[in-house]
Amino acid sequence: MAGYAKGSGRVPTGYAAETFISESTFRAAHRAIAANPSASNSKKRKREAKGDAGIVDGPGAYKGPWARYEEERPDAASDEEFGDDEEVEIVYEEDEIAPNPEPSSKKFAGTNYHDDSIETETSEFVGSAEYDYQGRTYMHVPNDLDIKLTGDRDDVKNFIPKKLVHTYKYHTKSITQTRFFPDSGHLLLSASADTKIALWDVYHQRELLRTYSGHTKSVNDIDFNPSGTQFLSASYDRYMKLWDTETGKCINKFTSGKTPHVVRINPSSPHEFLAGMADKKILQYDTRSGELVQEYDHHLGPVNTITFCDENRRFVTTSDDKSLRAWEYGIPVPIKFIAEPYMYSMVRSAPHPSGKYIAFQSSDNQITVYSSTDRFRQNRKKGYRGHNVSGYAPDVAISPDGQFISSGDSGGYVCFWDWKTCKMWHKIQASDAPVLAVQWHPRETSKVITGDLNGVLKYWD
Known part of the structure; x- marks a missing residue:
């Protein structure tokens, strides 16, 4: 293209006349x-009249867009x-x-996103009968079974399950977490990536009892309070919600504007819970006031696990920063920090029934064990290998008598090891897809629930 003489007034789109205006x-x-x-x-310039379309030439002729x-x-x-x-x-x-205009809601004033995904919480009872002949709901622990679901567990020994008993189908996407009803285990709660939470009957008809809808994205984690009357859910929609198990009502919701990865209700103070967040923090909330009461900010990566120990006076956390930290509950300074060069990020955890150990699912295809007493040291004698977990975060679970440890596997297996010898006892092909959720029944001798990437729950005996 030819250039234009400086000061000529010509520009690529026509001619620009230079003008002067006083300050x-x-x-x-x-x-x-x-x-x-x-x-x-x-003050916009007005255009001439478009004219009459019937007149071709002369005054009042049609000009249209010209x-x-x-x-x-x-x-x-x-x-x-x-x-x-x-x-x-x-x-x-x-x-x-x-x-700047004031934010429409003080609640979201500190968040860095526009929240337009808030959904009203709904719950629906879908079972065959909400009340029995005595007017009791499904929350009542059944007495007509040949197994004792209340009182002391006594010295019941656990065994490795061998066969499939029942398949639960409702979820359309991956199962992210399962939880048996505390102590009795007569109900089962499942969370899924399809945004739904479901409550199942473990005995009798083994049917779907109630569904809980209210999250707009995948549900990461769920946790019952010690009595089972309420449970907490955490989701990728950045909300944590407290639900009434029986009525399905959402009692309260909490958000910091970041994604919660793990939530744990304090068994000794059921009105308080901890949430491990994607922004490296562990937040402590009071469910009565809805307020944030404490913040633990020492990790260098997203928090993956929170495990209470020492009669709930302390808790242990792990993170993507490949470290382990132990804390006194309510004090935001770690009492122990472990970060060795050979450590991998630990993505799931399970406390041993004895209260002396915590098992962690490590990303290098093994389960590692740390003591949960004063020293919090790794037990080098205990390492469980033979399964594949890389790229996923399968759950790890320990039998109620502490004899067996189990884990999911990316190849669709459920693996069982002997706690003392660390030898693998058994592998069950539980699914074609990776098995992500595993939980032992708190009362039965050999019952285990598994949940896979396809959203199918399977009950084994």
């Missing part, structure tokens, strides 16, 4: 427009519209910036 005239025009924006819109703009007289306009400086009302001083 005072420019300021007066600027203030007038700021004071009355609607007036500035009215109608010209009417001629302006800039000198007259400037005299009439922009008077002396003193007559113009100044709205903004020079260099002054209009304040």
Whole structure:
């Protein structure tokens, strides 16, 4: 393309005439427009009439979109519209910036995203009968079984399950977590990537009892309170919600604007819970007031596990920063920090029934064990291998008598090891897809639930 002579006034789109305007005239025009924006819109040039489509030539002929703009007289306009400086009302001083509008909700004032995904929480009872002949709901522990579901567990020994007893189907996407009803285990709660939470009957008809909808993205984690009357859910929609198990009502919801990865209700203080977040923090909430009461901020990566120990006076956390930290409950300074060069990030955890150990699912295809007493040291004698977990985060579970440890596997297996000898006892092909959720029944001798990537729950005996 040919160049243009400097100062010629020619530009690629036509001809630009150079003009001069005094500082005072420019300021007066600027203030007038700021004071009355609607007036500035009215100063647009008017176009000639489009004309009559029936007339081809002469006065009133059709011009349509080719109608010209009417001629302006800039000198007259400037005299009439922009008077002396003193007559113009100044709205903004020079260099002054209009304040930002207030956020519509104080709750989300600190978040860095626009939240338009808040969904009303709903719950539906889908079982065959909500009440029995005595007017009791499904929350009542059944007495008509040949197994004792209440009182002391006694010295019941556990065994490795061998066969499939029942298959539960409702979820359409991956099972992310399962939880048996505390102590009795007569109900089963499952969370899924399809945003739904489901409550199942473990005995009798083994049917779907209630569904809980309210999250808009995959549910990461669920946790019952010690009595089972309420449970907590955490989701990728950045919300943690407290539900009433029986009625399905959402009692409270919490958010910090970040994604929660793990939630744990304190068994000794059921009105408080801990949440491990994607922004490296562990947050402690009070469910009665809904307030954030403590913040533990020492990890360098997203928090993956929270495990209570020492009669719930302490807890242990692991993170993607490949470290382990132990804390006194309520004190935001770690009492122990472990980060060795050979350590991998630990993605799931399970406390041993004895209260002395915690087992962690490590990303290098093994289960490692740390003591949960004063020293929090790794037990080098205990390492469980033979399964594949890389790329996934299968759950790890320990039998109620502490004799067996089990884990999911990316090849669709459920693996069982002897706790003392660390030898693998058995492998069950539980699914074609990776098995992500595993839990032992708290009362039965050999019952285990598994959940896979396809959303299928299987009950084994």
